[in-house]
Amino acid sequence: MAEFKRFCIEFDSGSDEVLNFDVVIIGTGVAGLYTAVNLDKKLKVALVTKETMQVSNTNLAQGGIAAPLSHDDSPDIHYMDTIRAGSGLCDSHMVRILVDEAIENINILLKMNIPFDLDDEGEIVLGQEGAHSRRRIIHASGDATGRIVSEHLGHVVKSYENVTIFENTFLVDILTDEQNTAIGVLIRIKNRNVVIFAKNIVLASGGYGYLYKYTTNPEVTTGDGCAAAVRCGAKVVDMELVQFHPTVLYHEKNKSFLISEAVRGEGGLLFNSFGERFMVRYHPLAELAPRDIVSRSIYFELQRTGSENVFLDITHLDANFIRKRFPNIYQKCLELGIDITKQRIPVAPAQHYSMGGVLSDEFGRTTVENLFVCGEAAGTRVHGANRLASNSLLEGLVFGRRIAQYINSRSQKNVKHIAICHRSLSKKEFDLNVATEIEGLRSKMSEYAGIVRTKEGLEKLIDYIVSRLEILNTMRLSTQKEIEYYNMLMIGYILANAALMRKESRGSHYRKDFPYQDDVNWKKHLVYSNIYGWEEIF
Ligand SMILES: Cc1cc2nc3c(=O)[nH]c(=O)nc-3n(C[C@H](O)[C@H](O)[C@H](O)COP(=O)(O)OP(=O)(O)OC[C@H]3O[C@@H](n4cnc5c(N)ncnc54)[C@H](O)[C@@H]3O)c2cc1C
Structure with a gap:
């Protein structure tokens, strides 16, 4: 078993800058923005994003948002299509929520005047996509749905006085107290450490597509949120389930x-x-x-x-x-x-979409108190082993709003400020060429954990990752790239181990040495956490 650092860098809440908010949201894709939109305006919200607000998977989404709006469609039919595509691994309770709450969330977007494409009669045009048995894809400016939605939501959020936006700001780690309750985050603003204490931490930090050499995802998708969640003890699920477009x-x-x-x-x-x-x-x-x-x-x-x-x-x-x-x-x-x-x-x-993520329930709650997750960073299990096209923007909307409603209804007693710091035992500085290291990992991920996987390939990949983690665990990380590389190694390690364990082929996970779906032994999810190791849930 590889060991992971608890904290990536040294910090000290006694000497570093400290800020206080009610809610910290990490990420400005559809999940983060829509959560912010739905939060009570009395709450003081920090919205943190790695680059500018528009850099996200959301911004690149083309096809649209699935919702059962046509007269020959219904949530039940949408439900069946989603379950069928998910190859036996969808969580039926979570899918029910997804499809049942689709239309009300689309109506909210329409009320916000998001300009979805309309026909000559002023009716919403519904597109057709693979594995959908009905036309149900709402789109904007033809194939620019994600950009239109995120620009619009971004514009709305910028007008809110209760929301402070931190662009070019990097989530490093999630802070917890002695009971392992999340109490805040450690962020980096231009190489400056800042500690934010908050009662509610929402990870909307997207997936881990950039682990692969060939991907449709932008460079920001290094799985930072998932890796930080693992370091603070949260469970992740379905990490081996990666969709290739x-x-x-x-x-x-x-x-x-x-x-x-x-x-x-x-x-x-x-x-x-x-x-x-x-x-x-x-x-x-x-x-x-x-x-x-x-x-x-x-x-x-x-x-x-x-x-x-x-x-x-x-x-x-x-x-x-x-x-x-x-x-x-x-x-x-x-x-x-x-x-x-x-x-x-x-x-x-x-590579296109990360089905795995931080294990969450119907209110986006993770296994760490006060830590929530939504969007592609979340392991809601709504997509099973194969996401149905255009269900992911919908997932960000439905569960983002649920998290906001849950937080709105909670008591907002401030978290107690505890002095928290981390000093690295290691004296050795990072002395590898980080760009070369990252490209090396990405090539190996595509080769051994890509569309077709084998025991031999996955074992080679795991050996490689373990050897890199062992070296990095002796070094002090300092730059954002170094931390991203560490995060990528952590996620790659968990992903490859889960792919090795899953001795069957199901949905997007294809093992050449186990080419058939095995419902007797493998109709279950693999869960990993630093605290409990590997577990299975059904
Ligand atoms: C090319 C493309 C087309 C797609 N088309 C569709 C489609 O038509 N319909 C559909 O439903 N889905 C589509 N998808 C999938 C969908 O876009 C995503 O699943 C969805 O947008 C994810 O939203 P999100 O808010 O969870 O994450 P993202 O939109 O990826 O946002 C993540 C945010 O977290 C930030 N972040 C990450 N790490 C850190 C950190 N360490 N510190 C601070 N901030 C951080 C990022 O900068 C970003 O702002 C498409 C994806 C791609 C790549």
Whole structure:
């Protein structure tokens, strides 16, 4: 077993700057912003984000938000689609909440005048995406839903007097008292340590996509929130369940730009380098099969044909429709010399979504008192082993609001200030090339913990990570990059061990040596914490 540091850096609440808030929210994606919007205006809120407010997965979301709004749809049908995609691992109670509260949250966004796309009669246009049995994807500016939603929510939050926004501010660690109750956070503002004491700490810090070499996620997704939660004793769950998106642009100048699921939803077809429409051989729903199946099918086709990419073709659709429905994708591809109304788009799978996260209940409560989590950082188990497209923005909305309502109803007696400090026993400074180290880890994660996994590969990966952790545990970390690297190693270690333990294939987790789903032994979640080690929940 690898050991993890309790605190990443040295600090002292006696000499470092100290601030007091009722609520600290880490992250300005949909989960963090929407939580802030729903908090009581009497509460003093700190909203902390690593870069500027707009840098997040949310900002890149294209397809939209799933909600059962059409006359032929219902929460029950949305529920069934979500459960089916999740390959037997969705938590039915949590999914029920997700789908039952979808429409009321969309109505709140509409009341906030978020400009979702409307048809000529003023009705919301509902898009189609893979594995949804109904048209239920609400979108804005065609394929710029995430940017529109986060800009709008960001604008609203900036107007609130009770919210103080800390941009370019880095969460390092979560502080706890002797009872292991969370009492605040240690943050870094321009290399300056600041301790914030708060009764409520909300992690909305997103996933861990940047652990992979090929990912649609931005650099901020180094799993800091999950790693800090593990260091303070919280449980994480489903960390091995990582979704790979089938259609990410594969161009020498860009291998991370997402070609939305909605492109296949609107009729896009996949061809291999021999010009064959291969998906019909893999699944009755062909291009509209669940993401894990399409990603794996592409992986096998690439191996079979010896190519680096396949092609997504929408040239048979009306060019005006394409430009209007996918303005962002059209423009981005055009900049790279691909006119998608006339040419096929080269695509390959890449990491896209982290299903695992900090174990949480229906009010976003974690296993550490006063610590809440929502959005992609959370382990709500609503996505099971394979997230249904466009359910994650919805998850951030539904559980963000629930957390806010829970906090609003709590007694806000201040946390007691305890003198808290950490002095490192190690005298050795960090002397590795951190950029090279990070790239080394990312390559190994993609190679051994990617779309297809094996015992041998995962063991190699674990040995590598343990060897790096052992070195880092003897060193003092100081820069943000060094802490991020440590966080990535921690998350990689937990992920790889869970993937090794799960001796079956399910949803996005595919083991070449155990290619079948094993409901007798593995219809359960793997949970890890520093306090209890590995546990299983059903
Ligand atoms: C290209 C792309 C397209 C997508 N399309 C869709 C879609 O159409 N529909 C859908 O439902 N989902 C989509 N998703 C998934 C969805 O966007 C995310 O799951 C969701 O936005 C996560 O929201 P979040 O608020 O939890 O996290 P994020 O939006 O990722 O926000 C995390 C925040 O935490 C901050 N943070 C992280 N670490 C620290 C730290 N140490 N200190 C301070 N701040 C920190 C980050 O800077 C960021 O502000 C897409 C994802 C991508 C990448």
